[in-house]
Amino acid sequence: MSLTTISSQYADKKPSCRICKAGSSISFNWSYAMEGKSADLPNSKDIYINPEPLKTGVLYQCRHCQSYWYLDADEQYMHHVADSKVALVQAWSQSDLRLSPQQLDILQAIGRTAPDIYGNGTEYNETPCQVKTTDGTLYPLAIISIQQHAPYEAWRNCKLATEIAEISPSPYALPHEVRLATTQAEEVSMSFAPTLVQLSNGEVVILNWTNNFIKKPAIDSSKTTLSDKSFNRNNMPPLYRLADEIVYFIADA
Ligand SMILES: [Zn+2]
Numbered sequence: 614m615s616l617t618t619i620s621s622q623y624a625d626k627k628p629s630c631r632i633c634k635a636g637s638s639i640s641f642n643w644s645y646a647m648e649g650k651s652a653d654l655p656n657s658k659d660i661y662i663n664p665e666p667l668k669t670g671v672l673y674q675c676r677h678c679q680s681y682w683y684l685d686a687d688e689q690y691m692h693h694v695a696d697s698k699v700a701l702v703q704a705w706s707q708s709d710l711r712l713s714p715q716q717l718d719i720l721q722a723i724g725r726t727a728p729d730i731y732g733n734g735t736e737y738n739e740t741p742c743q744v745k746t747t748d749g750t751l752y753p754l755a756i757i758s759i760q761q762h763a764p765y766e767a768w769r770n771c772k773l774a775t776e777i778a779e780i781s782p783s784p785y786a787l788p789h790e791v792r793l794a795t796t797q798a799e800e801v802s803m804s805f806a807p808t809l810v811q812l813s814n815g816e817v818v819i820l821n822w823t824n825n826f827i828k829k830p831a832i833d834s835s836k837t838t839l840s841d842k843s844f845n846r847n848n849m850p851p852l853y854r855l856a857d858e859i860v861y862f863i864a865d866a
Contacts (some may be wrong), residue, residue, distance in 0.1 A: 619645055620654060634661050639767075640669070640692040667706035668865075669761050671698075676746035683765045686775055696764045702763045702770060710774040710865040712759070714835040716727045719780045720757060724789035729806075729823050736762060741786040741825035744862055745779040752860045753783050759864045766848060774864035785826040794839055795824045801844070809840035809850060817842055818853040826855055 620641035622634075628635030633655055640765070646654035661682060669686040672694065681694035694702060720740040723833040727735035744752045757780065758780065764771040786792075789808055798806040798820075807819045812827070814837035827834040834844035842850075 630678035633675035633680055634679040635678055638693055640690045643688050643691045663789055667763055669672055683763050685762050686834055688767055692848045695767050698765055702765055705773060708773055708775050713862050716780050723782055726792045726825055729798050741783055743781045743783040746776045746778055747778045753785055754783055754857055754859050755862055756859055757862045757864055759866050761866050764863045769861050771861045771863050774862050777862055784826045785839050787834055789835050792825055795820050806845055811838050811840045817850040819850050820853055828857060
């Protein structure tokens, strides 16, 4: 979300609560809403009850429907928290999620993927890697996200850094310079910010917006390079989309 966003909502959903707009509202600019500048946004603090101060920010419930809402520490945005995320948010608040100096060294060697040129991702410090958890499970498509805010996002599959036993480079991660190039891609049309890359077998594909991984049979992702072909709308290479879900491990800043 960029800094100027007033609100974001699901385009295809109607609110299930007419008071807090849960169901359709994802997040909204808190001070803008409280100044009564939009008829579509809540305009009173009175609708939020049961404040629960967290490590940063405060968790509330809607007085009317009991939906959970998270106000970040700077009181910039109020975010809807799905019921299924509440236990994770509370565990995040109660846990020391600082990484060890050794873990931070490994992440530094891999290299962080920066926010994009439009400001998307400024609230995260993310590094793709492979994580082995304390129960022995291997996550080769992992991102360690060092962040100040609670992991409220419905669209991220998050675990906490307390589950990390071992961090290593991911076999599917793109080289640092390719990842950074995807963060620099310009939006040439609605929701389309292409980067052309060449895979280890010579095939050229498009990555849309920031990408961290390629997982394709018989492809060595570490050998991916930026293509010397320029983007041509009339002759576009195929678009690559990661089919598998990324698992985010949340750590304290
Ligand atoms: Zn409500």
